[in-house]
Amino acid sequence: MTILGAIRAVADAPRSGDGPVDWNGAAAASKATVSPGSIELTPAEREGYATDIREARDRVREVTGLGFDLPETVEVQHRHHWIDANIATFRRVMEPLAELETDAFGIARTTNTGSMAVMLSFLANNVLGQYDPLLLADGAEQGPPGDRNGDDHALYFVHPNIERVAASLEVEPERFRRWIAFHEVTHAAEFGAAPWLSEHLESRMESAVGDLSEGSLNRDAIGELDTVMTSVEGYAELVMDRAFDGEYEDLRAKLEARRSGQGPLTKLVRRLLGLGMKRRQYERGKAFFDAVADARSVAAAGVVWSEPDLLPTDEELDNPERWLARVPA
Template sequence: MNQRGGHGFSVGNAVDWNLAASFGGKLARPEPPATDYTRTQAVTQLAESARAAEIPVREVTGLAEGEGIPEARVVNRPDWIRAAAHSMRVMTGGHDAAVKPRAISGRIAGVQTGAVLAFVSSGILGQYDPFGDGDGDGGGELLLVYPNVIAVERQLRVNPADFRMWVCLHEVTHRVQFRANPWLAGHMSGALAVLTEESAEDMTKVVGRLAEYVRDRRSNTEEAEPNSAGILGLVRAVQSDAQREALDRLLVLGTLLEGHADHVMDAVGPAVVPSVATIRRRFDQRRHRKQPPLQRLLRALLGIDAKMDQYTRGKKFVDHVVSAVGMERFNAVWTNAETLPLPPEIDEPQRWIDRVL
């Protein structure tokens, strides 16, 4: 029996996480050129913005009232990679990082994981990690990746102070979501445990489902370009029923969390970010710009485009419900796993209102 209480072999035990962190750090792209003054200013301003964003986010959401405000950790790309490797080990049920996995396969998996983290590390502006070390209390930590913030604010040609606060509003909302509702981390980790545990299902059934999926795709007349929907379909084709249900739970939760954060950014933004309209417009244009073929494939494989879809669909859900019933009644969504939206309800929010409220 593994640490999660299941009988399968946890994926988290098959990766050399120390190697993933060190190799990923070496592969990370160089930071954008900046003076010491600019770097120091960005680090200081992000930390201050993360503190300043907390109160307006609490006021808009009605969550986490009365709690202390934890400090954010402002990091570079290798720091984020190390933190992400630690979080992935915890999320996937891996053993203590000091314990070595199977030598050859563990190192290969570590190199592969490190390469993925290195690719992702140049695009992450911030992240609330509910499984991070934080200040040692096990309550998670907020990471802000200052080189990426500098790079994007330059690319968008927006006011740096405003953009840094805008980023913090989104990420602080995630921190408030998880700290006000501690059960969310357990819900997420339980679904991940199912997804990352090797299935005892007969391999012939898996191969059969995969072959059927490929045949269906070939008979489809749509353009055969890799995209997140296609990759997701491929993943679902080889999953067990339990794994598909767990994936649905994670996708719905991610859509809700991202949409809620985007809703809060727009609700709080005008009061604390004077140029919020310009930032939103230019950032959305950046999200949807055309990518080179190889980058499109990597984004699809890593689920990045699916995450972009989560922002849009989730925000529409939250906007509709809050407009219809108000934020106080919307907050019933955080009661427990049963009050989270079901997959069809994300696109039909009235069905959630009718079922839960």
């Protein structure tokens, strides 16, 4: 889907609101260009998801020593479900931008909406699993899919994408699904063990987006967001190495080869969405937590989730010995 194609789809979509993005239009346009895929699971597949998630929880608890529970909301989704679940999050995060003026003819709004539709389409076709802390969401405002009854986080698996990518990588879908389950449950462990983490991210996100709505760029808030997410992704990589019941370097290598073999347009979209930065977060964060775990233990590395002051600073991420000197064993 191109931005031009998205704009055409937006023009045909039902209009809503008067902010810089027509969210109903973005959702409708993205769904119009993305096949939902099937979630008609066999009994074995349904049981496989349940078993993988449950055993990942038990194994991550054992390896990390963290006390956490799985989200009440655990969903096997198709791509349109994923769009519904995430467009509410995008809308909440960008709410401070709603006061920005658009041009009199709505051209900027149409372009913004088309760009958002492109992003949603790309992500809906590529996301495999997602731990969603439902940032900036009150219990009564968490939106589709379904009533979450005040639950403050959720776990999603986009089954059609998992099936498609497993086939393209020529790996067993059951093993690939289990790997995705372990990774997302690790994120659930981080946020479950650190009740303060969602609010910590929210405050920095609100500062960054709020300043952007006033025409300035809050580099400090953006830098703090990057530092925290580097810790989140790096710790997940550490735990995956120690908790997953099997070798998975071949899976990681095949995924990286698949990304490097993508066309220039796909690479551009990935760059615009910051997905290359996420790879850097994985590598930088994992190097930090490997050093901490080797010096102490995996359980000792998990102390970062005890309170915000124990998170590594940007400087400490590249110099873990300084964090080890600052934080007592």
